Amino acid sequence: MTQSEFVQNQKEVNFIPSSRPILYYRHGWQSWSLTAWQDVNQHIATPKPTIMHPLQTDPRYIHESNPHGSWIGAVEMENGKFFLLGALGLDAHVFLEENTLVGKYENEAGDWFVAEGNKEEVFAKYATALKKSLGILKTPSNSTPKIWCSWYSFYEHISQKNLGKVLHDLDDLPFDVFQVDDGWQRAIGDWIPNDKFPDGMDALSAQIRHTGRTPGIWLAPLIVTPSSTLFHQHPNWLLRDEQQNLVSAGFNWGELLYALDTTHPEVLEWLSALMAQVRSWGYDYVKLDFLYAGALPGARHTPISREQAYRQGLGTMRNALGDAYLLTCGAPIIPSLGLCDGIRIGPDVASHWDSYRDDVLLQNFAMPSTRNAIRATVNRLWLKPLVHTDPDIAYFANKKNTLNAAQAKMLQDLALVCDYKAISDTPGWLSAKEQAELKDFLNAKRKRLEDVDFSTAMPIPKANWAERILGKLFGWGGNIPMFIHLSRWISESALKKKISI
Numbered sequence: 357m358t359q360s361e362f363v364q365n366q367k368e369v370n371f372i373p374s375s376r377p378i379l380y381y382r383h384g385w386q387s388w389s390l391t392a393w394q395d396v397n398q399h400i401a402t403p404k405p406t407i408m409h410p411l412q413t414d415p416r417y418i419h420e421s422n423p424h425g426s427w428i429g430a431v432e433m434e435n436g437k438f439f440l441l442g443a444l445g446l447d448a449h450v451f452l453e454e455n456t457l458v459g460k461y462e463n464e465a466g467d468w469f470v471a472e473g474n475k476e477e478v479f480a481k482y483a484t485a486l487k488k489s490l491g492i493l494k495t496p497s498n499s500t501p502k503i504w505c506s507w508y509s510f511y512e513h514i515s516q517k518n519l520g521k522v523l524h525d526l527d528d529l530p531f532d533v534f535q536v537d538d539g540w541q542r543a544i545g546d547w548i549p550n551d552k553f554p555d556g557m558d559a560l561s562a563q564i565r566h567t568g569r570t571p572g573i574w575l576a577p578l579i580v581t582p583s584s585t586l587f588h589q590h591p592n593w594l595l596r597d598e599q600q601n602l603v604s605a606g607f608n609w610g611e612l613l614y615a616l617d618t619t620h621p622e623v624l625e626w627l628s629a630l631m632a633q634v635r636s637w638g639y640d641y642v643k644l645d646f647l648y649a650g651a652l653p654g655a656r657h658t659p660i661s662r663e664q665a666y667r668q669g670l671g672t673m674r675n676a677l678g679d680a681y682l683l684t685c686g687a688p689i690i691p692s693l694g695l696c697d698g699i700r701i702g703p704d705v706a707s708h709w710d711s712y713r714d715d716v717l718l719q720n721f722a723m724p725s726t727r728n729a730i731r732a733t734v735n736r737l738w739l740k741p742l743v744h745t746d747p748d749i750a751y752f753a754n755k756k757n758t759l760n761a762a763q764a765k766m767l768q769d770l771a772l773v774c775d776y777k778a779i780s781d782t783p784g785w786l787s788a789k790e791q792a793e794l795k796d797f798l799n800a801k802r803k804r805l806e807d808v809d810f811s812t813a814m815p816i817p818k819a820n821w822a823e824r825i826l827g828k829l830f831g832w833g834g835n836i837p838m839f840i841h842l843s844r845w846i847s848e849s850a851l852k853k854k855i856s857i
C-alpha cells in the first residue's frame with residue numbers, strides 16, 4: 357500500500373522514513389546532470405573541471421557533501437519500501453542528512469508531496485501531483501516524431517551541401533523530422549546563417565519540406581559568447597552577480613559562455629522575435645538547448661526567483677513558437693514542464709560507452725557518453741506521463757563507433773522504452789544489414805522498462821585515492837583554456853578524420 361500526503365506552504369520540511377535508508381535517489385537539476393540511485397554511504401566527489409559546473413549541474417549546490425538533488429529526493433529503505441519527498445514548486449532542493457530527508461525552498465515557502473510504499477507508485481503519484489500544481493493542461497500526445505538529427509554525425513561541420521546529400525540519401529526511411537543541429541549560425545547569440553548556408557535557412561527548410569519531412573532546427577537562445585555581436589551590442593542584457601560581474605554559464609566551443617537575463621523586457625522581446633523568425637523560415641520542430649543559463653544564480657533586472665525567471669523566458673518563447681514542436685535540452689527539468697513538448701532527460705550519448713578520464717579521474721557523469729546517457733534517462737522515466745522523454749539518439753552504424761552490439765542495442769531499446777526515436781547515422785555509413793535494422797527500429801512498437809536489462813549502466817563509477825589525486829591534477833588543467841583548446845584540437849582532428857573533412 358502506498359500512502360501519500362501534501363504539506364502546504366513550508367520553506368523547510370523534515371521527514372524520518374519508517375526504516376533505515378539504503379539507497380538515495382539523486383535527481384539532477386538539468387537534462388545533463390547526474391540522476392542515479394546511490395548507496396547512502398557513497399561519497400560522490402565534486403565533478404571536475406570547475407569551469408564546467410554552471411553548464412552541467414546546479415552550481416549553487418556543487419559543494420554539498422550529503423546525498424542531495426533538485427526538487428525530489430527518495431530513498432529505498434531496509435524494509436524494501438520507498439519513501440519520496442518532492443517539491444511542488446520551482447526552486448527547491450532535497451537533502452539526506454543522516455536518516456532524515458530534508459526539503460528546502462530557496463526563496464518563498466512552497467508546497468510538498470510525500471509518499472511511502474512501492475517504487476513505481478510513489479513516483480507516479482508525485483508526477484500526478486506535479487501535473488496539478490504546475491497546471492499542466494495538455495498531456496503529451498501519443499505520437500512522438502521520428503527524428504534525423506545532424507549532431508552525432510557531423511557535429512558542427514554541417515553545411516547546406518552535406519545536409520542536402522543526407523536528405524537525399526535518407527530516401528524512404530520513415531523519418532518525420534529532419535533536424536539541423538548546431539553549426540548553421542554565425543555565433544552563439546547571432547542567430548543568422550553562416551557562409552556554409554549561402555541560400556539561407558528558409559531555402560533549406562523548403563528543401564526539407566519538399567521531401568515530405570518537417571524541418572527542425574537547433575538554437576541556444578539563452579547563452580551568448582564574446583565572439584558574437586550581441587555580446588558587444590547589449591552588455592546590459594547579460595546576467596550579472598551582485599557585484600555587477602558577468603555570471604559564467606560555463607565553457608564550450610572554445611569560449612566562455614554567458615547568460616541572458618530573461619527578466620529584462622528587451623531580452624523577452626528579442627527572444628520572442630527570434631522564435632517568430634525561426635517559424636517564418638519554416639521550421640516547425642525547434643530544439644532549444646543550453647537552457648539552464650536562464651536559471652543560473654544572479655542579480656536580475658526584475659528580482660524574481662531564478663527558476664521563475666527561466667520559466668518566464670521559456671513561456672515567452674513557447675508563445676512565440678505557436679504550434680511548433682518544442683524540445684528543450686540542457687534544461688532545468690521541473691521548471692520546463694507544461695511549456696514544452698519534449699525534454700532531453702539525460703546527457704549526450706557518444707560513440708563510446710564510457711571514459712576513464714571523465715568517469716574515474718574527473719568524476720564527471722554529465723559528460724557525453726552512452727553509459728551516462730542511459731543511467732540518467734532510465735532514472736527519469738517517471739516523467740513520461742508529463743512530457744515526451746528524449747533519451748538522445750540511438751546508433752546503428754558500426755563503422756565509426758566503439759559500442760559493442762549489446763551496448764548499441766541497449767541504447768536502441770532505451771529509445772523504444774522512452775518511445776522517442778532519434779538517429780544521426782548518415783545512410784552512407786550504414787551497411788545494407790544496418791539499414792534494414794534501422795528501418796525495423798523506426799517501425800517498431802514501444803517496449804516496457806521491465807523487458808530490458810539496463811543494470812550495467814546504473815552504477816556510479818568510483819575512484820581510488822591515487823585516481824583522486826590524478827583527477828585533481830587533471831581537473832585543475834581542465835580549468836585552463838589552453839589545455840581545453842588542446843584537448844578540443846585533438847578531438848576535432850580525430851572527428852575531421854572520421855567524417856572525412
Ligand code: 9PG
Pocket residue numbers: 388411412507537538574607608645685686703704722723724
Ligand atoms: C550542440 C549540442 C547538441 C547536443 C546537446 C548539446 O557538457 N558539455 O560540455 C556539453 C556540451 C554540449 C552538449 C552537452 C554537454 O550538447 O545536448 O544534443 O545539440 O549541444 O552543441
